[in-house]
Amino acid sequence: MFDGMQRRVVSMWFPRLGSDRVLRARPVEGPFALTLKQNNAERLSCLNALAEGQGLHRGMAYADARAFCPDLITRPADPAQEARFLHALRRWATRYCPWVGLEGADGLVLDITGSAHLWGGEGEMLADMRARMARTGVSVRLGLADTRGAAWALARHGEGVAPPGAALAALGPLPVAALRLEQATSVALQRLGLRTVADLAAAPRAPLARRFGPGLLLRLDQASGAQAEEISPLADPPHFGVRMALPDPIGLADDVMAGTERLLSRLCARLKAHEMGARVLCLTLRRVDQGSQQLELRLASAMRDPHRILPLFRRGVEGIEAGFGIDQLRLEAVQIEPLPMQQLGHGGPPGQDGLDDLVTRIGNRIGLENVLRFLPADSHIPERAFLIAPAAYSAPENGPWVAPRPRPLRLFPPEPIAGSGARPPKHFRWRRMAFAAARATGPERIAPEWWLEDDNWRSGVRDYWQVETLQGRRLWLYYTPQNPGWFVQGEFA
Structure with a gap:
């Protein structure tokens, strides 16, 4: 006052x-x-x-x-x-x-x-x-x-x-x-x-x-x-943006990278002070003719380390059109996330910086949503025992659930084979190849999840067997007691 x-x-x-x-x-x-x-x-x-x-x-x-x-x-x-x-x-x-x-x-x-x-x-x-x-x-x-x-x-x-x-x-x-x-x-x-x-x-x-x-x-x-x-x-709220006006226009990629490095150091220091990390960065380059170009960098995880972020700008900076020169650079953290301090070394979380940087490099070319990873799901149904999620927006592990029995490395839609009885057939043909069973382990009975609609499981329970053949293939077969029939659904390594 x-x-x-x-x-x-x-x-x-x-x-x-x-x-x-x-x-x-x-x-x-x-x-x-x-x-x-x-x-x-x-x-x-x-x-x-x-x-x-x-x-x-x-x-x-x-x-x-x-x-x-x-x-x-x-x-x-x-x-x-x-x-x-x-x-x-x-x-x-x-x-x-x-x-x-x-x-x-x-x-x-x-x-x-x-x-x-x-x-x-x-x-x-x-x-x-x-x-x-x-x-x-x-x-x-x-x-x-x-x-x-x-x-x-x-x-x-x-x-x-x-x-x-x-x-x-x-x-x-x-x-x-x-x-x-x-x-x-x-x-x-x-x-x-x-x-x-x-x-x-x-x-x-x-x-x-x-x-x-x-x-x-x-x-x-x-x-x-x-x-x-x-x-x-x-x-x-704090604004995470920095800019730099240049006394003389620049046009070389190395000069732009040098200016970006200086901006990154200032921006990351501000992010660290607020315990935040950037997920999306936008670099705006203004030319002397008042035109501008923007480079957007989407990160696979929240970051505030300028030494890790700077090389990720290289590909975009090399493709800019400088025209008569660039006289101003502006760097802004468009999307941020909390990134508290973490214990490094003994007892700290395992680092995956290299994987995140790889996902970032690939994702900025094909889109972060297109880089996917498999995650375990809490379901005994083979087709529902995993989830597919973008790697940039999910943790490597999503839950402690582990399958009670070994599961095949390859899983595909059920393929019928000829056979009768409740035990695996001694001889059968699959994918135009003849097989002879050497040893069979099972059965593992899996009942359908009645609270979910699934046309593939309307036939009732399934009895799964691990079958080792004389030809060296280890297959995953199942038998349907309600509607007798044999199917191959997976193959072990």
Whole structure:
């Protein structure tokens, strides 16, 4: 706050933040509310004006609300999305002043000291806020006063403006709940006959402090300005981007790599300070003719080691068109992930840096989604005992499950062979080749997973055998008792 300047605070309250967010994307006609499960019961968490006009209110049971208003349209609430929406509104509110903080889950607080004259005055600034919110379909109530507590009270209990130096006078007619008190305290004060802020301010302070503690008088002093209350603006998330302007244009790949190395060192130091790692990097090269080229590097795992990342840029840098020269380089971590410090050496996790670098090199040519790995799956069905996942977005091992019996190295769709009886045939033909069984191990009975639909397993159980042939092939055969028949489904190494 500037010396000699009266502090002025604006409180922005969004009484229908959740419903306004949903209705902006998918408008509906009629009463609308969001529901949230609380204590094993569905209750209304946010309503539009039409629903409130039908007598519904927050915290009302969903069953009671439908009885009062059969035409009520509801959707589940999403507190996480509402929080993100409020953060977006906070960023938007920085157009009015740089000091913007969160006020609970549905409000903002702005320290506009020294900023109102840029909008023609306080009245014009508030009018601009209302007009912009109305155009975006978001309900807002505003309060302006010298203190944060007074602005909060005016926004929620009597939308208006308190003249400079008259915060307590503007709050006098408002209920005691406007002082941000707990509901039990507000009810107790009303039972004593202290219904308004003016009544509370006129009452003796010592008895109030003995009965309700210092918190009550603290809230009163904060609202009146006798006790200071800070406004802490929410810090913007760190930006992981660096740039370099060159005094003379460059065009050689080695020069670009040298500049990229310097940018990488700065960027990785910033990532390390925040314990983050980059998954996608974007290198922008601006030419002297104002044209630009971008090189995107997608990494197989989160990294912040400049010595490992730099060689991965070589292939892209060698293919750039420098034109009349490049005079500016900009490197940005487009996608980041948490990368906390790890123990190296004894007891530390095994390193797979070489594999990650290989996946990165191949993935930037054919796409990271096309570099796949097999992962074990918790299923006794041979076809479902593994998963195929992109190597860049999955760990090498996904679960401790191990097959109870050896499984063939090669697995293919079942191929019928001639045979009868419940034991493997002594002689059979498979893929136009004749085989003689030397030894058979089994059976291993596998039942279908009845909770999953699979046409290949509708015939019932299967009895699997490991058959070693005189010809040197080790095959995996199975027999279907319900519909007698023999099939080959795999081959061991």
